[in-house]
Amino acid sequence: MLNRAVAFLIIAVIAGALELGVLGGVSAAIANILFVIFLVFLTHFTDRAVR
Numbered sequence: 001m002l003n004r005a006v007a008f009l010i011i012a013v014i015a016g017a018l019e020l021g022v023l024g025g026v027s028a029a030i031a032n033i034l035f036v037i038f039l040v041f042l043t044h045f046t047d048r049a050v051r
């Protein structure tokens with residue numbers, strides 16, 4: 001689970017950096033990080049539900 005969360009965080013940082021470079025706005029990176037945090041909670045709860 002920890003490895004998955006770290007992978008999501010890395011993806012969020014990379015995607016945020018790419019959008020930051022393209023759009024030039026901080027809001028895109030913030031939105032990506034919030035979305036990934038939501039995904040992490042969602043996958044965490046679904047893993048709990050499956051097990």
